[in-house]
Amino acid sequence: MKKIISILLISNSILAQTAKLDTNTILIGQQINFIITNKVSNTEVWPAYDKFIGEKIEIIKSSKIDTIDEIIRQKFIITSWDSGIYYIPPIAFSKDNITEEILINIQTPILEENAKLRDIKKPIQESIGWSDIWPWLITILIIFLITYYLRKHLSNKKEITITSKPEIIVPSDITALRQLNKLEKEKIWQAGNVKEYHSQLSEIIRRYTENRFEFIALEMTTYEIIEELKSIVNLDDEELKNLRILLQRADLAKFAKSKPVDSENIESMSIAKRFVSSTKKAKGNE
Amino acid sequence: MTEILQPDIKELNEKISKESAIIDMLLLEMNKVIVGQKHMSERLLVALLSNGHVLLEGVPGLAKTLAISTLAKTIEAKFSRLQFTPDLLPADIIGTQIYSPKKENFSIKKGPIFANFILADEINRAPAKVQSALLEAMQERQVTIGGDSFDLDKPFLVMATQNPVEQEGTYPLPEAQVDRFMLKVVIDYPKKEEEKIIIRNNLATTFPTPNSVLKTNAIIRARDLVKEVYMDEKIEQYIIDIVFATRNPKEYGLDKFQEMISFGGSPRASINLAIASKAYAFIKRRGYVIPEDVRALCHDVLRHRIGLTYEAEAENITSEDIITEILNAVEIP
Known part of the structure; x- marks a missing residue:
């Protein structure tokens, strides 16, 4: 009977405090569970570990202290980074409740001498979770809302219509004829200013030619103007000949002290008017 | 069209019509030798009549030398050719004093610049001091040798040439000196037809030679008229x-x-x-x-x-x- 009682007492004390490992032999860095349990009634002290349980045995993670059916329990995930045999020292919960020390063998991986060289393992791709997706969804939503707001706002704005007076484009022939008539009325050559008369007459015709035929007649000589007109417009020879006479006569008056006679002054004016009238653009083309 | 020119212009026009006949004579003689290059010939005459100098730019073989030597021949004028090289000295152009042991004195030896028409070939090949000696003479129209000043002949026309292709080992003319040239004429290759005639002329048994049709004083007279x-x-x-x-x-x-x-x-x-x-x-x-x-x-x-x-x-x-x-x-x- 005594034997039975002593066995029960021993088993009771054994069951009361435990410190268990998943295995006593691990590879360097391998993580294993280390669980300690004890009866609540027998516990006076509960061990508080910081980072290490024993020499070179590191705690990776500690669970909360849990109590189930009068048993107090805590789980640790431990590992070691150095090969050798280490021990977890006994844990004293009370004077009578002390666990046994546990040996743990840390082994280095066995290298296969004949094994082929292998690449370093690639980083493990984490699976895409909801936390990866929602920032994008929110960004798209914001863009959509801004676009919608802007479109609505702009479409509601009244269209600003610029009302300005349409520019009246006076056809070049009308301008030229007006200027010629004005020059005629001023009676410049009759007042003895023949050079001025031919200078103005020549300029009116050059400006008209420049605007009407769109080339730089004001910067061209008489010869160049006639040659340009020959190449771009189908003017009859008589008209070109008359224009040449007009411009050359003006050149002589301007640069060679020439004084054309009265009939030539009148003739130049009529040549100019005829040239403008015969070369003006047809209505609707200007 | 009747030209009613002022009497002075009318008179001048008549004078010019008469005097400018020399231009036709010159061009006629030059055209015997120079085929094409009308632009160059005309510019040479412009420089000649306006007392200026010409800088010609063109690749070798475009009749630059021939043009000025022909012009010299048609005018009965003295022509000098100066080939500019890196070792040329100012004295080689303007002249120098030479000591005579027999007479025991220095005598003046005038350089090739004492001519009516000068061809300064490849002017940019000579160093700056030679270039400036020529350009000074061009400007002043006189040179000084050993303290004595000598007027250059009239007419005095310098036609300098530059090769635009080779620039290695050259002394480009400074802007201030280039400005002394009245005209810088760029000449190009002749046309196909013109080149055909050039070949024929050169392959013929006799190369055309220009006649001397003018005297230098005719040019001086024409210059006076140009001023008018x-x-x-x-x-x-x-x-x-x-x-x-x-x-x-x-x-x-x-x-x-x-x-x-x-x-x-x-x-x-x-x-x-x-x-x-x-x-x-x-x-x-x-x-x-x-x-x-x-x-x-x-x-x-x-x-x-x-x-x-x-x-x-x-x-x-x-x-x-x-x-x-x-x-x-x-x-x-």
């Missing part, structure tokens, strides 16, 4: 506008060239353009200058007087482009 050619104030204004446009292109609506021109034409450019235009009018048998004359010579008078900036060089803009644009921008009076 009438230039209206409007033409003067046109010349000034063109030259000013090279200095301030912005004022003439050529904003794009403002940063491309480092310096424009000098007053010497205006003077030379005016004189050359008068000579050109004379060649065209006119007693008055018209804008055509100015435009015809604008490139030759201005191309070496416009300094370009790095911006222009980077954009491949040449002084030719600038002058063309200026002519298209400045209104003709």
